């Protein structure tokens with residue numbers, strides 16, 4: 001933890017730049033051991049979502065491990081079927097019940113959808129007022145969604161969590177977020193592991209005596225974005241936070257930026273918006 005940078009969100013809350021993603025980890029024993037290993041390795045930010053169907057298991061793990069609440073930064077996200085003012089409020093109370101928490105540090109709208117675009121955001125503003133979350137933000141919002149939100153929001157998101165990895169480097173969006181005081185956080189920072197055999201990454205890794213995954217995570221760090229790698233393996237969990245004792249040169253950063261080819265591992269946000277759901 002000592003090594004992990006803290007970013008100051010626009011509302012004043014401090015957020016670890018690196019966190020631990022809990023996507024696709026669902027069974028209780030794996031969740032408990034992953035959170036234990038991650039906490040021991042220094043991670044303090046844990047990222048879940050209603051869609052991951054593991055909030056109750058995460059809550060049970062936090063309780064079993066007796067981790068100090070004040071040291072933790074917990075994020076959850078409102079799923080598409082729960083969007084809309086009332087349903088969002090009820091579903092977040094249910095999330096808190098499952099997580100066995102009085103508040104989360106950060107609450108996000110998981111995907112923009114047309115059906116409940118402004119109402120869901122109004123619910124997040126209300127939940128923040130009620131103290132059930134410290135900060136509010138969005139996920140998978142493109143520039144156009146942020147601009148549209150700004151037409152009715154009373155306060156703007158402090159965070160935008162989006163797919164980001166070397167094949168989708170999101171330069172214009174990161175620049176827009178930055179200009180508007182929004183921290184960008186990368187989900188699937190390793191591109192679900194699919195990019196790790198890229199020869200350019202392998203070459204840079206060899207030069208630094210690091211793994212390609214560590215090179216990619218260091219690239220996120222030096223790009224100024226937040227990032228949440230996921231692994232269920234202790235060695236990888238440790239490896240993914242052991243990135244604070246070397247740095248990439250400007251040329252190496254540029255070479256990794258050059259791997260962008262607009263390949264997504266997840267859904268296209270504009271289509272989720274139009275269809276009101278993932279497909």
Ligand code: A2P
Nearest residue numbers: 188189190191192193213229230231232233236
């Ligand atoms: P596993 O959980 O079996 O370790 P992302 O965070 O981009 O979604 O990537 C997660 C994927 O990458 C998971 O399949 C994870 O597998 C794998 N992964 C995580 N860390 C590493 C690493 N250091 N080296 C190789 N693969 C990794």
